[in-house]
Amino acid sequence: MTVTPDLDARFRDAAAHAGLLDAAYDIVDSPVGPLLVAASERGLLRVSFDPDPDHELERLGRLAGPRVLRAPRAVDNVRRELDEYFEQRRDTFDLTLDLRELTPFSMRVLGELALVPYGHTATYGELASRAGKPGAARAVGTIMNRNPVPIVLPCHRIVGSTGALVGYGGGLERKVQLLRLEGAVM
Amino acid sequence: MQAIPPFETFYTEHRGIVLGVLRKRVGAERAEDAFQETFLRALAAYGRLRDADNLRGWVLTIAERVAIDVHRRARSTDELPDVPHEDGRPAYEDLGELTDGLPPTERAAVVLRYGYDLTYDQIAAALGSNPIAARQATSSGVRRLRKRGEL
Numbered sequence: 001m002t003v004t005p006d007l008d009a010r011f012r013d014a015a016a017h018a019g020l021l022d023a024a025y026d027i028v029d030s031p032v033g034p035l036l037v038a039a040s041e042r043g044l045l046r047v048s049f050d051p052d053p054d055h056e057l058e059r060l061g062r063l064a065g066p067r068v069l070r071a072p073r074a075v076d077n078v079r080r081e082l083d084e085y086f087e088q089r090r091d092t093f094d095l096t097l098d099l100r101e102l103t104p105f106s107m108r109v110l111g112e113l114a115l116v117p118y119g120h121t122a123t124y125g126e127l128a129s130r131a132g133k134p135g136a137a138r139a140v141g142t143i144m145n146r147n148p149v150p151i152v153l154p155c156h157r158i159v160g161s162t163g164a165l166v167g168y169g170g171g172l173e174r175k176v177q178l179l180r181l182e183g184a185v186m
Numbered sequence: 187m188q189a190i191p192p193f194e195t196f197y198t199e200h201r202g203i204v205l206g207v208l209r210k211r212v213g214a215e216r217a218e219d220a221f222q223e224t225f226l227r228a229l230a231a232y233g234r235l236r237d238a239d240n241l242r243g244w245v246l247t248i249a250e251r252v253a254i255d256v257h258r259r260a261r262s263t264d265e266l267p268d269v270p271h272e273d274g275r276p277a278y279e280d281l282g283e284l285t286d287g288l289p290p291t292e293r294a295a296v297v298l299r300y301g302y303d304l305t306y307d308q309i310a311a312a313l314g315s316n317p318i319a320a321r322q323a324t325s326s327g328v329r330r331l332r333k334r335g336e337l
Contacts, residue, residue: 002205007222018229022233
């Protein structure tokens with residue numbers, strides 16, 4: 001028996017509306033490719049450049065709980081802010097974040113990362129110093145690589161000490177694309 | 187013992203069979219609401235599941251309970267049953283005139299019992315009383331009608 005798209009959508013809306021989900025997700029189109037975004041009642045859990053839910057759902061289940069469901073309406077605010085960012089109508093995000101799994105140091109680093117302004121860059125070492133651990137540039141690199149909410153927390157703005165772009169969890173090409181969009185590189 | 191899969195996986199694997207079963211149990215018209223209710227109940231309980239050994243049996247059990255509830259609700263809200271009548275008028279219309287003048291509870295009990303063919307349990311529910319009182323109201327109504335020479 002085939003469930004019609006309409007019935008399917010109504011169930012997903014009802015599930016999100018009832019507040020029964022540990023995490024709601026959807027795939028959002030963007031100029032850097034499709035993004036999987038997931039949010040709990042507390043806030044944004046994940047932005048992933050790998051839009052294949054199979055890879056992400058198990059992880060979301062372990063992180064937030066097993067009631068993980070694709071529910072587009074539940075992440076409408078995320079979609080809207082990302083759309084505005086890519087249309088250059090937004091340079092900061094107003095989304096609440098749910099970063100429950102992170103260590104205190106990661107939280108401090110990401111807190112500092114959030115303060116790096118649109119269109120600017122900082123180095124891994126600078127971010128380490130700002131988070132209170134000068135010399136922890138390598139650890140900061142790892143934290144950037146595992147950033148659960150890239151784009152929203154702008155790890156693409158963190159570059160090597162020589163200004164080289166170095167690496168990016170979503171691939172160097174996307175990092176260049178995002179920095180170009182912001183006018184930080186030509 | 188298997189780990190509990192994300193609800194998305196469980197839902198997409200079972201939505202087809204659940205809808206099929208519900209269409210058979212409650213009809214196409216009511217199946218969509220029952221489908222929503224089944225998966226919302228499953229979702230509400232999903233966080234408390236301890237293992238994933240028989241998710242199909244589990245969700246079909248929920249669907250069955252929803253189907254029973256749908257039938258129960260339908261019974262209590264459907265129109266009262268048609269009762270056979272001889273002269274083109276339903277029995278409860280005749281009884282309505284016949285019982286005019288009886289005390290209200292007795293009148294209602296007689297009409298529900300003989301006009302609509304309800305059981306005393308159903309009459310008690312309709313009158314907000316109990317089956318014994320419903321039976322007493324009915325029979326004293328009938329006695330009163332006999333005395334009046336209506337029966």
